Amino acid sequence: MSAVTVDAGVPARARSASSPLAVLAAVEAKRFARHPVFIVTTAMMVYSSYQLYADAYGNRDVAGLELTLAPAWLVGLGGLLVAYRLTRSTRRADEAVAGVPADEPTRTAALLIACLVPFAVAVLYTLQVVIAWHVEPMTWVIGWENWSAPERDAMLVAGALAGLGGPVLGVCLGRWWRWPGAPLLATVILVAWSILTLAPWDSKLGNVWHMTSPYVLWYSGTDGDASNEALGGSPVWRIGYLLALIGLAAVTALLHGADGAKRALLRRAFAGLAVLAVVLLLVAALTGPDFTVLPKA
Amino acid sequence: MTARPEATVALTGVTRRYGAVRALDGVDLTMTTGVTGLLGPNGAGKTTLLRMLATVLAPTEGRLRLLGLDPAEPHERTDVRRSLGYLPQEMGFPSGFSAFRFVDYMAVLKEWTEREARHHEVRRVLDLVGLGDLSTKRLKTLSGGQRRRAALAQALIGDPRLLVLDEPTTGLDPEQRASLRGVLSAAGGESTVILATHQTEDVAALCERVIVVDGGRVRWDGTVRDLVATALGKVWLADAPTPGAQSSWRTGTGRHRNVGASAPPDAELVEPTVEDAYLLLLGEAALSRAKGAVDSEVAA
Numbered sequence: 001m002s003a004v005t006v007d008a009g010v011p012a013r014a015r016s017a018s019s020p021l022a023v024l025a026a027v028e029a030k031r032f033a034r035h036p037v038f039i040v041t042t043a044m045m046v047y048s049s050y051q052l053y054a055d056a057y058g059n060r061d062v063a064g065l066e067l068t069l070a071p072a073w074l075v076g077l078g079g080l081l082v083a084y085r086l087t088r089s090t091r092r093a094d095e096a097v098a099g100v101p102a103d104e105p106t107r108t109a110a111l112l113i114a115c116l117v118p119f120a121v122a123v124l125y126t127l128q129v130v131i132a133w134h135v136e137p138m139t140w141v142i143g144w145e146n147w148s149a150p151e152r153d154a155m156l157v158a159g160a161l162a163g164l165g166g167p168v169l170g171v172c173l174g175r176w177w178r179w180p181g182a183p184l185l186a187t188v189i190l191v192a193w194s195i196l197t198l199a200p201w202d203s204k205l206g207n208v209w210h211m212t213s214p215y216v217l218w219y220s221g222t223d224g225d226a227s228n229e230a231l232g233g234s235p236v237w238r239i240g241y242l243l244a245l246i247g248l249a250a251v252t253a254l255l256h257g258a259d260g261a262k263r264a265l266l267r268r269a270f271a272g273l274a275v276l277a278v279v280l281l282l283v284a285a286l287t288g289p290d291f292t293v294l295p296k297a
Numbered sequence: 298m299t300a301r302p303e304a305t306v307a308l309t310g311v312t313r314r315y316g317a318v319r320a321l322d323g324v325d326l327t328m329t330t331g332v333t334g335l336l337g338p339n340g341a342g343k344t345t346l347l348r349m350l351a352t353v354l355a356p357t358e359g360r361l362r363l364l365g366l367d368p369a370e371p372h373e374r375t376d377v378r379r380s381l382g383y384l385p386q387e388m389g390f391p392s393g394f395s396a397f398r399f400v401d402y403m404a405v406l407k408e409w410t411e412r413e414a415r416h417h418e419v420r421r422v423l424d425l426v427g428l429g430d431l432s433t434k435r436l437k438t439l440s441g442g443q444r445r446r447a448a449l450a451q452a453l454i455g456d457p458r459l460l461v462l463d464e465p466t467t468g469l470d471p472e473q474r475a476s477l478r479g480v481l482s483a484a485g486g487e488s489t490v491i492l493a494t495h496q497t498e499d500v501a502a503l504c505e506r507v508i509v510v511d512g513g514r515v516r517w518d519g520t521v522r523d524l525v526a527t528a529l530g531k532v533w534l535a536d537a538p539t540p541g542a543q544s545s546w547r548t549g550t551g552r553h554r555n556v557g558a559s560a561p562p563d564a565e566l567v568e569p570t571v572e573d574a575y576l577l578l579l580g581e582a583a584l585s586r587a588k589g590a591v592d593s594e595v596a597a
Contacts, residue, residue, distance in 0.1 A: 023410040027402065092389020093399075096451060099351040099383035099461075100406040101375050107406070260371040 020102055021109055028114035031086055032167075038118060041078035045070055045125050068159025071122035072215045076166030077187050079118035083167040084183040087111055087174025104257025105266075108175060112250050115167035122163025126156050146230040146292055147218075154235035155218055158242055162215050165246045166190075172249045175256035190214060200229040200291070207233040207285035214245060234288025241284050244277035304329055304362075305459055305489040306350060311359035313345050313513075320345040322513035323359070332485035334500035334521070335493040336575055337510035343493040344386050344463055346510065350491060351383035351461045364459060379408065382457035386464050386493075388448045390436045396423060396447045397432040403451040422450040425480050427473065441468040446477075453480070460484055462492040466499055478503050497572040501525075507571070509578055517578055521571060528569030528577050533560045544576055 032038060048070040087108075090097055097107075130153055147155070173182050197213035200206075210216055211233050219230050251270045258266055306328035313321040321342045337343045348354035349361060352368045364380055366373040390399055400419045409415035423432045426446040436444055445468045452460060465481070466474045474496075482503055484490050494500060500507055500521060507524050509517035517524060534552045538545035542557035556573050560566060 018410040020405070020408045020410055024405050027405055089391045090402075093391060093403075095348075095353065095385035096383055096388055096403070096448070097406060098353045099378060099381055100403065101378040101408050102406040103371075103375065262371065 021106055021113075024102060024107065024110035025113035028086065028110045029117050031089075032082060032114045032117045035082045035086070037078050037085075038082045041074040041118075042121055044074050045121060048074070049125060049128060068126075068156055068162075068215075068217070071125050071159045072162035072166075075118045075122045075125075076162035076215070077190065079115065079163060079167035080170035080173075080186060080190075081183045082118070083111065083115060083170025084174045086114070087171050088178065091178070104175075105254045105262060108171060108253050108256065111171045111174075112168060112253065115164055115171065118167050119160070119164035122160040126160035130156055146289055147235065151235045151288065154239050157239055158216070158235065161239065161242045161246065165214055165242065165249065168246050168249045168253070172253040175253045198231075200231070202229075202232075202291040204232075204286055206291065207231070208281065211238055211241065211281055211285045214242065228293075230289065230292040232285075232289060232291035234284045237280060237284035237287055241277055241280040244273050244280055247273045248277060303365075305364055306491070307360075307362040308349075308356075309360040311349065311356045311361055313342075313349065313354065314357045319513045321349075321356075324513075324515055326508070326515065326518070328489050328491065328506075330485065330487060330489050331505045332481055332490040332492070332503050333506045333508060334504035335491060335508050335510060336495075336497065336500060337493075337516075338579065341510045342513040343510055345513075347386075347461050347463050347491065347493055350459070351381065351385075352377055353383070377459070380455075380458040382452035382454065382460045382462075384449050384452040384462045384465055390444065390447070392437070393435065395433050395435050396428050396439065396443075396450070399436060399447060400432075400450050400454070404454050407454055409454065418454060419450075422453045423447075425453060426450045427476060442470060442473055445469060446473065449477070453484070456484070456488065458488050460488050460490040462490070464494055465492055466494060466496055474499065497570065497575055501571040509575060511579055524574045524578075525569055525571055526574075528556070528574040530560060530566060531558060531577060532556050532569040532573045533564035533566050535561075535564065539564075543580070 098104075102110075133152070133156070169186065170183060173186055177186075194213050194215045194217075197210040198217060199210070201209060210231050216231070216238070218235065219228050248270065251266055251273060255263065255266050255270065304327045306326065308324050308326045311321055311324045311326075312319060324342075324346065335343050335346065345354065349356060350363065352363065352374050355361075355369060361368060363377045366377050368374040368377050391402070394402070397419060400423060401415065404415045404419055409418060420429065420432070423429050426449050428443060428446050428450060431439060431443060436447060439447070445465070449462070449465055452462065460481075462481075466477060469477060478499070481490055481492070485503075485505075492499070492504075504521055506519065507517065507521050508515060509524075533539070533555050534548075535555055536552060538553050539555045539557065539561060541559075542555035544556040545553050548554050554567070555564075556569075556576055558577070
């Protein structure tokens with residue numbers, strides 16, 4: 001018995017100049033933008049932006065770095081939930097979807113590209129904060145003098161990156177952690193991680209510890225405390241660490257369903273990014289300002 | 298001399314194990330264009346076979362070629378999928394999707410990247426399955442049969458050269474089934490259509506070839522006419538159940554239809570059906586399973 005080879009090309013009507021990934025990414029981006037959770041968090045961002053001017057510049061009773069909370073917690077954590085839901089939304093049709101030419105890594109890549117939608121919102125928000133910050137320096141911000149201008153900007157950029165990292169993590173969880181409570185548990189872990197790494201710890205090891213968190217407020221204590229502490233380490237190098245973390249989450253997501261040469265390539269990328277993340281974490285922890293007890297603002 | 302048709306499906310010694318269980322056991326098959334029916338009791342290995350033909354599942358042993366390509370190789374598997382339509386046995390839908398949006402989404406996944414052409418194709422396949430007027434309705438508001446047709450529509454996108462359908466007529470009313478037969482028979486003119494079903498009348502009405510699978514092995518492979526011929530002289534009517542008949546039931550006329558290995562000398566023989574032949578082929582065990590299914594359907 002022998003099979004006769006026949007051509008198995010794409011139907012002529014299916015061909016176009018656009019790549020399937022680009023079209024699929026556009027579809028997923030629209031789905032992301034229309035998701036109710038994303039719409040609500042974006043509205044809250046707009047309100048938060050209003051508060052920036054009404055409260056921070058009006059009453060000046062807001063600690064400046066807390067401005068990064070909005071993109072990180074609203075877009076980051078909200079985006080995590082949305083991305084998870086979008087990733088899992090086709091699970092009921094998994095069997096049919098498994099037989100289409102757009103394989104799972106391609107579908108995952110489209111979802112990852114769609115994460116640029118919440119990232120854009122976080123970037124726009126951060127951009128206006130950076131501009132405002134430079135137009136009228138928030139010298140009242142706790143620890144203002146402790147950091148250079150690039151370091152202060154890097155702290156804000158890190159907040160915007162959370163708007164990308166959260167959704168990318170959501171896609172990753174959707175591929176690997178397939179049970180309904182997964183995004184909720186991930187959110188609790190992230191929040192707990194962020195709070196725990198805020199503990200003042202005056203040592204290089206302490207720097208490493210608080211730098212590991214995907215989201216860091218750079219000072220501990222509040223206006224009501226007897227003293228505040230500016231945490232040590234380099235906010236600028238930490239951006240590299242965050243990018244490596246996001247890359248790791250993206251590659252981990254892409255690994256699900258990948259086989260052959262694609263899987264081998266992704267595994268190499270994962271190993272490279274893991275090494276890079278560790279190196280950047282150490283560089284960020286060992287450079288930059290030291291842990292400092294600050295005078296009251 | 299006519300040229301030998303090109304084999305679009307070729308299985309050589311294909312085995313699929315789940316732990317110690319052999320869902321398929323050394324299956325050899327070739328298929329060309331036309332409609333092939335796949336019959337067999339529950340757990341016979343039909344769905345496993347179809348999942349392999351849909352490139353969703355790989356054989357544990359043996360060689361599988363689809364459209365002349367090796368689906369074990371990622372690039373060739375993608376090429377196969379470009380010419381494949383697959384309707385799984387059980388299929389859910391993303392929440393909140395309308396029929397149009399779902400089929401459109403599937404078309405994007407099938408690399409229909411040009412928007413206008415894609416939408417035209419989506420409307421075409423929805424019309425084919427009779428959902429043109431309901432395309433904007435949310436899938437969860439549609440009946441089971443309508444949702445099944447939406448699932449079928451996605452399989453028909455792009456007139457696939459290999460169409461793998463697992464129980465496509467489940468939940469369809471007689472009119473819808475008749476309409477679907479028209480669609481599938483037209484598709485079988487240029488494509489290889491393989492459908493697994495428990496509806497033997499669909500096989501009789503639609504298929505040129507029938508394959509009966511049981512216990513992971515092919516028990517019959519031939520034309521529908523030849524399968525029916527195996528039951529000639531083994532189906533008869535009587536006023537009461539005949540002792541020794543493999544199967545017997547009271548028909549609407551009040552007489553008993555008997556199916557068995559040998560009819561009594563004075564029996565009133567009748568034309569056998571695909572179902573009669575199928576029951577005879579699988580023997581008593583399959584018969585009791587089938588009767589159980591019929592009883593539960595009647596009860597439902």
